[in-house]
Amino acid sequence: MSKLRALILNSVDDDETMHRKRRMDESPILSKYLINHSYAIELSDEQKLLPANVMMSQIINGTIGEVDMFNRLKTNIMNYNPDVLLVHTGFVFRAFPSEIISVLDKIKSEFPNLKIGMQKMVGTYDSEQVANIINDLF
């Protein structure tokens, strides 16, 4: 039986996320999934050096590049061909909900067969259908 391919859309590629990513990669419990990661915002080298609170505040008070995010996510989906896209509704999602939903709407139009699961948002997209996977991964 082939493993389910899951692409997780995280907030940012900061240290904490990369640490959790490594932990997920190494986990035997999660080995039933093939997991790959994408990021709503990719941090610059300077931002990666900032303390977490400063980095978060800088992002929350800035803007999000909707086109960049869409293109990056689309490329990841085309390269990785996931069965499900799981959206971590972390601090970036909380700061830019309409922008991220707009990107996800476009992704859903481009890839209608791709299931999209939103953490904590049961009625949104296919979250209910993939609730068990969300439960395992978040």
Added chain:
Amino acid sequence: MSLEEFITTVLTSAAVSTAIAAIIKTHLEKKLEIEIQEMRHAYEIELEKIKNELSIEADTVHKIMERRLNIYPKLVEIIYRIRNMARDIANNKETSPVLIDELTSRARELEECLYNDRMDLQRDEIFEPIHSFKNIIKEYNILIKDFNYYKSIADNEKAFSAYVEIKKIYDTKIQPLHMPIIQRLSTYSSNLKLEKNMEDGQQ
């Protein structure tokens, strides 16, 4: 000029001068009075403004304290419970699935509080340490599940490595970070600025 004429001229001149001086004095007094009244009025307006500002500030501080008293005790309870569960898990090589489920559920509860109480935590500059604590607990949770899995397949070597890692995360991250967070959330001070021990706790 006769003496009479001279005296008349002097008296007339003196009378005119006195009259002019009286007019000028009256005018200056009125002007001064108006200026004093204007200053008094401006002062009263300023005083009223300051009173209003102080009243608004006191009201805001009161409302913020009320919000903290509604929100923070719950957060303290969750963090304290999580830390106790994490300690029990780190100190026992046998972990019941119920305890793991409870830890998972508390970690999610903490995450929910972070979303709901974001504004207050951000204002009090305490969002980030609790966010980090939550992420550490999530990582800890994955590790505990891995540990139990390795035990269930009798892979003792990997189970031991996972247990060492569990102990390490508890000793170096969970235990040092939880107390400064609880101290900050429990303070009665109206001004919760970042304290030195909080920064130390995150190292």
